[in-house]
Amino acid sequence: MTEVRAIEAPFVAGGPSGVAVRDRLKNLTAEDEQVLRLVGAHLGALASGDLKTRCADGLAHDHQTWAARKRELTALSSARWAGAITKASHDQWALARRCQAAHIADLQAAIATIRHRLSLPVGEKGTRKAPGGYRSAQEWHAKSRRLRVLTDRLRRERADQQAGIVHIVRGGKRLARTRHHLDAAGLTETEWLQKWQAARWFLAADGESGKRYGNETIRITPDGEVSIRLPTPLAHLANAPHGRYTLTTRVTFAHRGTEWRDRIEANRAVAYRIHLDPDRGRWYITASWQTPPAPTVPMSAALVHGVIAVDTNADHLAAWRLDVHGNPIGNPRHFPYDLTGNADYRDAQVRHALTRLLHWAQTCGVKAIAIEDLDFAAEKTREKHGRHKRFRQLISGMPTGKLRARLTAMADASGIAIIATDPAYTSKWGAQHWQAPLTSKKRATTRHDAAAVAIGRRALGHPIRRRTAPPPAHQSDEQGHRTAQARTGTRGREEPRPRIPGPRTRSAPPGYGQNAGDQNAQHRSERSAEHVQLMLSP
CATH class of the missing domain: 3.30.420.140 (YqgF/RNase H-like domain)
Structure with a gap:
């Protein structure tokens, strides 16, 4: 009988821990777009440099190095912009570490599978639990070479993991590789450059409870007015007091707008992110906040x-x-x-x-x-x-x-x-x-x-198989109602029942039907040709 693995009990999945809504920044003037591009490019350059520093620190990073990085960024932007940039660098480095661990696990699984299949004879069939050997000697040879490649790759990844080294591309590795295959991607060099620049911009600000409308860096009023705190080198572009630039557009979040408005009127934290869609040439702003579970x-x-x-x-x-x-x-x-x-x-x-x-x-x-x-x-x-x-x-x-x-x-x-x-x-x-x-x-x-x-x-909580009742002893059904239903706590109750050898009714004698599949064991006048041939052979 095939072994069936244990079935885990069902559970109610937890709800979401946050909310994110998005709206389009419509009717922006040329000056508004120019300011957004300059701010995004300036903060994006700072974010790239900070991420490089964070990756160089590796496992030696501590609160002192974090404070030093933030002080350097504060002089080139502001304290809140510096906090948002350093936090984004930490999150990206931690994500790269998790991806690195997952990649190492995949390499280990692949190496174990190849070694197992190489140890088997060529052409040997596998089972449900383990694969068999390779189909041909050519495939066996190719996989032996791949085993060497994966082993070297695993050694490098383990060394990087122990040293705290991660490899990150701001803007995305896929988009970076697309630069060498513009024809296949259907892009021109100018179109790719626009995508690359937009992906590397940084226009995100974390919320802060207790501050006006829940965010001091990117602020949206209840009537939809959007204003941005400009970095220190771009303070001359301000059109509002305290080094702020106010956009001409108005924002109205259609989805969960009432919930968002209640939060900002109570000065609760709301994070914002402004980004450009190069394909459509449209600017969007995303508001997000945490919700209690x-x-x-x-x-x-x-x-x-x-x-x-x-x-x-x-x-x-x-x-x-x-x-x-x-x-x-x-x-x-x-x-x-x-x-x-x-x-x-x-x-x-x-x-x-x-x-x-x-x-x-x-x-x-x-x-x-x-x-x-x-x-x-x-x-x-x-x-x-x-x-x-x-x-x-x-x-x-x-x-x-x-x-x-x-x-x-x-x-x-x-x-x-x-x-x-x-x-x-x-x-x-x-x-x-x-x-x-x-x-x-x-x-x-x-x-x-x-x-x-x-x-x-x-x-x-029911077993998957349908309820089936066995035949009664006789027409009077003296035993009452019976079913083949297993109890709730019975392990393996969902799997098919094993076949019980022997007769299914009490009227048949013991041993009845044990030779039902053997044609030569029946009381018949005819016999199969193989049986007759065996009987005639000396």
């Missing part, structure tokens, strides 16, 4: 009205509503999305699909949505899946982490709880137990729909 809804309260279970796929969400007993209600619903465009287009597609899902949940009156706790971070390596390039592209394109984070944030505003379940065997067992029973002449149930039912039953 909302109390988690108890599982029993969230599942009072049933649940809507969602199976995440590469091109759509398969959803089905289940009652409190785990029975599917109505027909399944599909919410398609397209992930072939750019990042903004993909994000809009996911957001639109989740919006329709939440609207359906509100229409049904359900207060909980069950989704798999998926994480394909360790499933994308080519060493694990070998030649299955299409499968690797499939799991790489599924926005599992982003989809769950966005769904949690959107559902929190709608008062709907998100229940994360263990994704183990949901597709397999769902198709085994639910696809055929839910298929009719008027409804074609897909494997994804059956997986949604399995996810919902797991979230509700």
Whole structure:
């Protein structure tokens, strides 16, 4: 019997810890855009130098070096601009360290897989738990060379990690490499330079509670007036007192504008970021603030009205509503999305699909949505899946982490709880137990729909398999009602029951049916040709 791994218990996902809203800076004058470009370029140069200094300090960084960097930046900008720049440098360095650790883990996993497959004979088949040998001697030789490359790369990464060395490109490594492939990217040198400069500008200010409107550096009044505290070298460009420049535009945050206005009128901290979209030539401002964590809804309260279970796929969400007993209600619903465009287009597609899902949940009156706790971070390596390039592209394109984070944030505003379940065997067992029973002449149930039912039953605390009653002893049914349902605390209760050898009824004698698959063991006049040949051979 195949060993089944332990199934983790479902849990209610926590709500968002912050809010970010964005609005466009419309009708900017030429002078406004010129000031924004000069301030962004000046602070971007300071941020690049500070990040270089922070990376050079490495693990030897302490509060004294931080204070020294901030003093140097204060003379070239202001105290609050210097604080925002140094904080951004620390966050970027810490992010690079986490990425470095994840890269080392990927290299170690790839090296272990290659070594295992190289130790096996060529052409040996693998199992479900471990891959087999390589298909040919040529592939074996190529992988042995790749093993040497990955080993050297791992040695360099470990040395950098111990020394505290990280490699960061302000503006993005991908955009930097695009400079050498302008034809393939469909860009001219001027267009690429505009993107590169805009990505390296710095126009972000952290909020501060107790200050006027929650931010002294980039300030927005309740009526939408935007003003910026200019750095010291650019103070001559000010058009307002105290070295500030006021833009001619007005900002009105359409989404959560009331909540934002309540915060700034109470002088609570709000962070702002101004950035340029070079493709459209538009300026945007983003306001963000932290929110206190909302109390988690108890599982029993969230599942009072049933649940809507969602199976995440590469091109759509398969959803089905289940009652409190785990029975599917109505027909399944599909919410398609397209992930072939750019990042903004993909994000809009996911957001639109989740919006329709939440609207359906509100229409049904359900207060909980069950989704798999998926994480394909360790499933994308080519060493694990070998030649299955299409499968690797499939799991790489599924926005599992982003989809769950966005769904949690959107559902929190709608008062709907998100229940994360263990994704183990949901597709397999769902198709085994639910696809055929839910298929009719008027409804074609897909494997994804059956997986949604399995996810919902797991979230509700029911086993995935359907309730099946064994045959009674006789027509009087003296033993009463019996089912094959396992108790809630029984381990492995969701998996299929093992086949019990022997007769299924009490009227059959012991040993009945043990030779049912052997044609030559039956009381028949005919025998198979192989059996006759063996009997005639000397």
